[in-house]
Amino acid sequence: MKMARILFIFTVTHKVTSHFHSWATTSEMEELKLVGSIRSLYCVNYHKLPDGRIGQSLIYYFVLVWEQKQAQLAQWREKFVQNLKSAGLLMEKETANEKRTIHFLKLNAPWDVMVYYAEELCLRAPLQVNQHLDLNTSAQVLSRLCIPNVMAESVPNRPLDYYTCAFRKSKMSRFLGCDEHETYFTNTQRHRVVYEILASAVYGKKKRAEVGVDRLINEGAYTAAFPLHEGPFQPPRMEIRPDELNQRQILYHYWARWWRWFKYQPLDHIREYFGEKIALYFAWLGFYTAWLLPAAVVGTLVFVSGVMSIKEICTSNASYLMCPLCNTCKAWNMSEICTMAKLGYLFDHPGTVLFSVFMSFWAVTFLEYWKRKMVTLAHHWDCMDFHEEEERPRPEFAAMAPTMEQNPVTGVKEPYFSEKTRLSRMFTGSMVIIMMVRHLIPFDSNISSSIVNLGLILLMGRVYTALAEQLTKWEMHRTQTQYDNAFIFKVFIFQFVNFYSSPFYVAFFKGRFVGYPTNYGTLFGMRNEDCGPGGCLIELAEQLFIIMVGKQLINNVQEFIIPKVKAWHQKRSLAKVLGNKPSHEPQRWEEDYQLVECEGLFEEYLEMVLQFGFITIFVAAFPLAPLFALLNNWVEIRLDAHKFVCEYRRPVAERAQNIGVWFNILEALSHLSVIANAFLIAFTSDFLPRLLYQYKFDNDLNGYVNFTLAYAPLNYTEYKAFRDNNGNYTLFYWELLAVRLGFIIAFEHVVFFALRAIDWIVPDVPESLELKIKRERYLAKQALAENQEALLVSRGQGAATGTPGTSSPGQYSYCCQSQKYLHL
Numbered sequence: 001m002k003m004a005r006i007l008f009i010f011t012v013t014h015k016v017t018s019h020f021h022s023w024a025t026t027s028e029m030e031e032l033k034l035v036g037s038i039r040s041l042y043c044v045n046y047h048k049l050p051d052g053r054i055g056q057s058l059i060y061y062f063v064l065v066w067e068q069k070q071a072q073l074a075q076w077r078e079k080f081v082q083n084l085k086s087a088g089l090l091m092e093k094e095t096a097n098e099k100r101t102i103h104f105l106k107l108n109a110p111w112d113v114m115v116y117y118a119e120e121l122c123l124r125a126p127l128q129v130n131q132h133l134d135l136n137t138s139a140q141v142l143s144r145l146c147i148p149n150v151m152a153e154s155v156p157n158r159p160l161d162y163y164t165c166a167f168r169k170s171k172m173s174r175f176l177g178c179d180e181h182e183t184y185f186t187n188t189q190r191h192r193v194v195y196e197i198l199a200s201a202v203y204g205k206k207k208r209a210e211v212g213v214d215r216l217i218n219e220g221a222y223t224a225a226f227p228l229h230e231g232p233f234q235p236p237r238m239e240i241r242p243d244e245l246n247q248r249q250i251l252y253h254y255w256a257r258w259w260r261w262f263k264y265q266p267l268d269h270i271r272e273y274f275g276e277k278i279a280l281y282f283a284w285l286g287f288y289t290a291w292l293l294p295a296a297v298v299g300t301l302v303f304v305s306g307v308m309s310i311k312e313i314c315t316s317n318a319s320y321l322m323c324p325l326c327n328t329c330k331a332w333n334m335s336e337i338c339t340m341a342k343l344g345y346l347f348d349h350p351g352t353v354l355f356s357v358f359m360s361f362w363a364v365t366f367l368e369y370w371k372r373k374m375v376t377l378a379h380h381w382d383c384m385d386f387h388e389e390e391e392r393p394r395p396e397f398a399a400m401a402p403t404m405e406q407n408p409v410t411g412v413k414e415p416y417f418s419e420k421t422r423l424s425r426m427f428t429g430s431m432v433i434i435m436m437v438r439h440l441i442p443f444d445s446n447i448s449s450s451i452v453n454l455g456l457i458l459l460m461g462r463v464y465t466a467l468a469e470q471l472t473k474w475e476m477h478r479t480q481t482q483y484d485n486a487f488i489f490k491v492f493i494f495q496f497v498n499f500y501s502s503p504f505y506v507a508f509f510k511g512r513f514v515g516y517p518t519n520y521g522t523l524f525g526m527r528n529e530d531c532g533p534g535g536c537l538i539e540l541a542e543q544l545f546i547i548m549v550g551k552q553l554i555n556n557v558q559e560f561i562i563p564k565v566k567a568w569h570q571k572r573s574l575a576k577v578l579g580n581k582p583s584h585e586p587q588r589w590e591e592d593y594q595l596v597e598c599e600g601l602f603e604e605y606l607e608m609v610l611q612f613g614f615i616t617i618f619v620a621a622f623p624l625a626p627l628f629a630l631l632n633n634w635v636e637i638r639l640d641a642h643k644f645v646c647e648y649r650r651p652v653a654e655r656a657q658n659i660g661v662w663f664n665i666l667e668a669l670s671h672l673s674v675i676a677n678a679f680l681i682a683f684t685s686d687f688l689p690r691l692l693y694q695y696k697f698d699n700d701l702n703g704y705v706n707f708t709l710a711y712a713p714l715n716y717t718e719y720k721a722f723r724d725n726n727g728n729y730t731l732f733y734w735e736l737l738a739v740r741l742g743f744i745i746a747f748e749h750v751v752f753f754a755l756r757a758i759d760w761i762v763p764d765v766p767e768s769l770e771l772k773i774k775r776e777r778y779l780a781k782q783a784l785a786e787n788q789e790a791l792l793v794s795r796g797q798g799a800a801t802g803t804p805g806t807s808s809p810g811q812y813s814y815c816c817q818s819q820k821y822l823h824l
Contacts, residue, residue, distance in 0.1 A: 061228060063224075076203045089194065090110055091107050094589065106589060109194050109197070120196075125166070129162055139151070163775065186272065188275050191227040227650045251641070256642045261635075265286050271381050276383050277653075277654040282640070289637065295626035302351040302354075306351065306352075353620070356620040360751045361755070363673055376766060404416060457547065485660075489661070495606065508683065541621050547614075559643065564647070566596045574593070599648075620680045689708065691739075692736055
């Protein structure tokens with residue numbers, strides 16, 4: 001082979017040569033394909049010249065796919081493509097086989113289009129290279145202690161960090177790399193620009209809001225629209241240097257593989273490839289998993305302490321005949337439940353009270369430090385000043401809105417739906433939510449009924465999600481953000497009731513309204529359910545273990561199997577269209593079309609938020625919950641990473657500066673956990689009755705079991721209650737009730753006061769980040785000043801006299817939406 005005559009396509013840090021250094025003959029294209037498989041970037045097309053040589057065309061980043069041939073859809077596509085050409089996009093059409101049944105339209109945004117939309121979308125422009133900072137707190141601590149860090153790993157081709165400002169075409173000469181047109185914009189920025197054009201291009205009548213590729217996909221004119229992956233994810237068989245891998249291969253090798261479970265996530269690489277929104281999810285998941293480690297350690301120690309002290313239970317040989325627990329049950333002996341009493345003490349001892357307090361502080365401290373981490377990442381990824389521009393209407397809203405009204409912001413006529421009608425529909429939907437509160441409470445809280453309960457919970461979860469989707473569509477929300485927030489809120493309410501109703505019932509209601517012999521409490525003619533012989537807390541621990549751990553196992557199996565089944569079905573469907581024997585090697589766009597469409601992050605966030613509720617709200621009854629959550633999350637990170645890198649089509653990169661409404665839900669759960677744990681310790685646990693008995697009668701708890709039993713003279717049996725022989729409450733009951741209420745008030749006030757103190761002490765923005773922000777604003781002010789010399793003179797005078805010429809954060813601000821820079 002004549003290697004001097006072959007073009008090598010380098011993709012390191014997204015750099016692509018602008019032209020062929022030489023020509024390659026058709027016979028030499030096999031070697032070119034080999035090199036391309038090693039260091040491929042999207043799809044590079046080649047034109048065959050009249051003399052038989054092959055010349056370079058363009059690199060395409062985005063693909064539209066369609067299969068149907070209906071006349072109306074063809075007209076829409078034709079007008080849509082014409083408008084894309086008018087917007088400046090370059091394109092090339094491909095067919096998958098000789099039958100011309102599947103069509104691909106490859107898209108590229110040239111330099112002039114990128115420059116125009118960079119200013120329109122307020123993309124960030126590099127001013128100065130910034131030194132990479134280690135954003136992992138554990139790495140900083142281990143470094144100070146001079147301890148080797150096995151979690152750290154050098155990942156090749158890490159994206160550079162820059163001081164940046166909003167892009168302005170008139171100031172382009174002051175930006176780094178502005179002369180390199182083919183590498184100046186990152187691939188995710190190109191995706192955003194192409195998608196922005198696709199989302200705003202008209203294909204029909206604008207008055208009918210026949211705009212955008214999303215609505216064309218809903219109408220069936222296109223079957224898919226997605227950015228292309230950067231080549232295969234599997235590294236080549238031949239030996240190559242790590243920095244020669246493409247970005248997808250780097251993510252697979254250093255992140256998505258199972259044996260990397262103990263390594264830090266390459267968040268900068270994830271952001272560079274998938275965008276800030278997905279990178280923030282993985283950053284939050286990794287941060288949450290790291291914080292679970294101390295909670296898991298403390299919870300395990302609390303559980304072990306219960307095991308160590310289990311010998312103190314059931315040392316008495318006394319026999320007590322107990323009242324039947326139901327109308328058809330038989331009387332039972334207290335000594336028969338010794339084993340259950342031992343198990344109950346594993347979760348009900350003084351250590352669980354301290355652990356509940358610890359987890360309350362843990363939850364709020366975790367959220368406070370996540371806010372700091374989130375702000376740091378938002379600045380590091382140039383999203384701190386990001387604001388959603390005026391969103392266009394959703395395709396479904398545009399298709400179903402009854403009237404057109406003028407948008408007060410843009411002045412353009414848009415589909416309109418009455419706010420009054422929407423509020424009435426939302427009110428009706430909230431009534432449906434209230435009516436759908438699940439009444440699935442097992443009357444026999446044993447292991448088998450809990451497993452059946454878990455199956456019903458998972459089944460009803462699917463039903464509730466579908467119902468929430470239909471209610472949200474019916475409410476006719478204008479923008480995608482409004483739709484997503486309403487949908488997330490409904491699904492979370494449904495799933496909160498679905499997953500937590502059984503634990504709440506066992507923890508706070510079961511056994512509370514039983515009554516006493518000859519005067520049992522009833523509901524609809526049925527005797528109220530009493531707790532089992534081991535008490536309500538051991539039943540609650542069983543419920544939590546089966547629901548939480550069972551849900552995690554089933555979800556992980558589903559996440560592992562379902563994408564593979566969908567991919568198999570997609571490939572099989574395409575094989576029927578294309579034939580079993582393809583006429584050529586599949587191209588990058590054809591391989592990506594066979595992948596599964598990315599389903600977003602909703603299910604991923606929902607699973608983790610529900611888990612967060614389990615480990616905080618009911619932690620007093622199940623101290624091992626953080627340990628099981630930690631084990632699950634180690635698996636979850638790699639499962640999600642493998643899905644996004646290997647099994648999903650590449651999603652359009654979206655900008656975000658936080659995790660959205662999910663943070664508000666996490667804050668609500670953390671505050672609810674304080675109240676729930678206070679009531680759980682006060683009314684469900686035996687901690688306070690034991691404590692009061694020790695204070696009043698015997699510090700060694702001698703005779704405590706007999707003291708907690710009341711005598712029923714009619715049937716000569718006993719039952720657990722603080723009542724006299726006539727069924728009236730004893731003085732100890734009222735004293736205990738006062739202690740319980742006082743404990744709840746003291747617990748809540750102390751914890752909430754400490755939480756507010758933590759919130760006040762821990763600043764949302766780290767001091768080091770504030771200095772970086774000031775430095776970046778200083779550089780931006782220099783780069784964007786109309787008169788550079790006058791600015792320098794003014795700054796020198798200000799520094800000498802202390803006048804307002806000195807730069808400060810409050811003296812300079814810029815607004816992306818208006819693209820005007822104000823020097824205050």
